[in-house]
Amino acid sequence: xxxxxxxxxxxxxxxxxxxxxxxxxxxxxxxxxxxxxxxxxxxxxxxxxxxxxxxxxxxxxxxxxxxxxxxxxxxxxxxxxxxxxxxxxxxxxxxxxxxxxxxxxxxxxxxxxxxxxxxxxxxxxxxxxxxxxxxxxxxxxxxxxxxxxxxxxxxxxxxx
Amino acid sequence: xxxxxxxxxxxxxxxxxxxxxxxxxxxxxxxxxxxxxxxxxxxxxxxxxxxxxxxxxxxxxxxxxxxxxxxxxxxxxxxxxxxxxxxxxxxxxxxxxxxxxxxxxxxxxxxxxxxxxxxxxxxxxxxxxxxxxxxxxxxxxxxxxxxxxxxxxxxxxxxxxxxxxxxxxxxxxxxxxxxxxxxxxxxxxxxxxxxxxxxxxxxxxxxxxxxxxxxxxxxxxxxxxxxxxxxxxxxxxxxxxxxxxxxxxxxxxxxxxxxxxxxxxxxxxxxxxxxxxxxxxxxxxxxxxxxxxxxxxxxxxxxxxxxxxxxxxxxxxxxxxxxxxxxxxxxxxxxxxxxxxxxxxxxxxxxxxxxxxxxxxxxxxx
Ligand code: SF4
Ligand code: SF4
Numbered sequence: 001x002x003x004x005x006x007x008x009x010x011x012x013x014x015x016x017x018x019x020x021x022x023x024x025x026x027x028x029x030x031x032x033x034x035x036x037x038x039x040x041x042x043x044x045x046x047x048x049x050x051x052x053x054x055x056x057x058x059x060x061x062x063x064x065x066x067x068x069x070x071x072x073x074x075x076x077x078x079x080x081x082x083x084x085x086x087x088x089x090x091x092x093x094x095x096x097x098x099x100x101x102x103x104x105x106x107x108x109x110x111x112x113x114x115x116x117x118x119x120x121x122x123x124x125x126x127x128x129x130x131x132x133x134x135x136x137x138x139x140x141x142x143x144x145x146x147x148x149x150x151x152x153x154x155x156x157x158x159x160x
Numbered sequence: 161x162x163x164x165x166x167x168x169x170x171x172x173x174x175x176x177x178x179x180x181x182x183x184x185x186x187x188x189x190x191x192x193x194x195x196x197x198x199x200x201x202x203x204x205x206x207x208x209x210x211x212x213x214x215x216x217x218x219x220x221x222x223x224x225x226x227x228x229x230x231x232x233x234x235x236x237x238x239x240x241x242x243x244x245x246x247x248x249x250x251x252x253x254x255x256x257x258x259x260x261x262x263x264x265x266x267x268x269x270x271x272x273x274x275x276x277x278x279x280x281x282x283x284x285x286x287x288x289x290x291x292x293x294x295x296x297x298x299x300x301x302x303x304x305x306x307x308x309x310x311x312x313x314x315x316x317x318x319x320x321x322x323x324x325x326x327x328x329x330x331x332x333x334x335x336x337x338x339x340x341x342x343x344x345x346x347x348x349x350x351x352x353x354x355x356x357x358x359x360x361x362x363x364x365x366x367x368x369x370x371x372x373x374x375x376x377x378x379x380x381x382x383x384x385x386x387x388x389x390x391x392x393x394x395x396x397x398x399x400x401x402x403x404x405x406x407x408x409x410x411x412x413x414x415x416x417x418x419x420x421x422x423x424x425x426x427x428x429x430x431x432x433x434x435x436x437x438x439x440x441x442x443x444x445x446x447x448x449x450x451x452x453x454x455x456x457x458x459x460x461x462x463x464x465x466x467x468x469x470x471x472x473x474x475x476x477x478x479x480x481x482x483x484x485x486x487x488x489x490x491x492x493x494x495x496x497x498x499x500x501x502x503x504x505x506x507x508x509x510x511x512x513x514x515x516x517x518x519x520x521x522x523x524x525x526x
Contacts, residue, residue, distance in 0.1 A: 025351075026350075026351035026352055026353070027352070027353075029347055029351075030347060030348045030352065033344060033347055033348065034285060034348075043292055043295075054302060055299075055302050055303040055324070057302070057303055057304070057305075057306050057321070057324060058302050058306060058307070059306045059307050078217070078218065080214050080218035080219070080221055080222065112221045112310070112312075113307060113310070114220070114221035114310075114312045115306055115312065115320070116217065116218065116221070119320070128306075
């Protein structure tokens with residue numbers, strides 16, 4: 001099906017005249033182009049000092065709304081990495097009846113940030129926040145319990 | 161007479177220009193390479209085996225992690241294989257949205273290839289310019305798919321969520337300015353004498369050899385073989401858009417460079433056409449919530465990823481998990497060419513050869 005156009009090595013690099021070679025025309029052209037860029041506005045962001053905001057659709061650190069979770073285990077089941085662990089209990093707490101989560105752990109060091117748990121949750125209790133700064137000194141600190149998941153983890157913002 | 165003997169030099173696994181964890185054992189005579197042994201597997205994560213223990217939806221995020229520079233293309237290959245397996249229909253809107261997204265990912269992947277390849281050879285400006293444009297594309301991914309690199313973009317039947325407002329216009333605007341950027345790169349590189357000295361005649365592999373080794377993608381088209389799966393075995397609506405397949409017959413690194421530069425322009429054209437053709441409607445598709453495929457039903461689906469022929473071979477297992485998932489990774493097959501391409505060249509050219517193959521080690525080892 002495929003045709004071989006030619007298999008003889010030749011060169012399609014542009015031919016240059018002696019004068020072009022001697023005067024380094026192509027080099028000067030490139031230099032001129034890069035020189036023009038010196039006067040254009042910069043596109044870089046000085047990260048710790050300036051922070052980029054992400055799109056609301058971005059899948060950042062996971063959060064769980066403790067008051068709405070009905071401990072249905074769907075997120076635990078769908079998670080491809082098995083990094084969600086939770087346990088539920090039936091009872092009346094916090095002014096509502098039915099099932100609620102007694103403990104809830106997400107290991108962010110193993111999480112794929114795939115968004116499947118967010119998708120299956122019937123009450124939109126688990127969701128991806130827009131936080132992306134998840135670096136920790138200890139692996140244990142990457143495991144967030146229900147309290148951290150509900151209120152958000154501590155991010156130290158760099159001040160100028 | 162001084163006695164000379166063959167010298168073995170270890171390159172990698174932590175070498176900056178092996179683009180990941182690849183180890184090469186070079187057999188040298190002076191500075192000339194006699195033979196190359198490729199040692200790989202440092203990044204093996206057992207993706208194929210993992211896929212046999214998770215259901216069809218859970219496997220999508222794993223496919224991101226194989227070729228992470230063009231994750232949407234891996235998602236497409238896997239998801240279309242599942243659709244083939246189950247016979248699911250894709251809505252027209254999802255079809256064209258997918259086409260636009262994967263072609264954007266081809267541009268992003270080629271940009272990063274150019275950035276690193278040129279950096280290896282010594283042209284530092286390219287790194288900054290290419291990542292600048294790539295950043296724009298990654299922002300599009302972030303808005304539409306939810307992540308920048310490991311997108312988990314698609315699911316069997318369509319996309320996971322609809323495109324955000326204003327996304328199409330932003331992409332079209334990028335497409336209108338992008339060809340001018342490619343021209344800028346070419347001003348810097350095409351006639352640059354260092355670039356020419358380092359790439360022309362380096363890493364030569366003839367069309368016949370390329371076919372015999374099972375190479376694909378730009379590696380094949382840079383050797384004068386007119387073969388593009390988007391034309392030969394159209395999938396995902398590619399038969400409805402108009403684009404050219406660049407083929408250069410010189411078989412060297414320079415001609416593969418020209419192929420990829422032209423492909424970026426053609427991809428821009430495809431994105432524009434796909435977004436123009438995209439109708440309104442439902443994007444999430446009709447596949448069931450729990451996909452079950454009967455035992456022994458099998459499907460093989462190939463797509464033309466930025467690196468070449470990417471294939472997913474799936475066998476149904478009777479339950480909601482596949483019995484077998486085999487990935488035909490383009491980087492893995494293209495990597496075979498390192499030996500023949502390096503023979504007789506200098507050590508410095510090995511860096512060019514690795515760059516021109518455009519390997520992603522996540523894809524090689526899976
Ligand atoms: S985002 Fe994915 S990997 Fe992370 S907890 Fe949710 S389902 Fe698991
Ligand atoms: S899926 Fe939602 S409601 Fe169910 S356990 Fe998980 S967070 Fe709670």
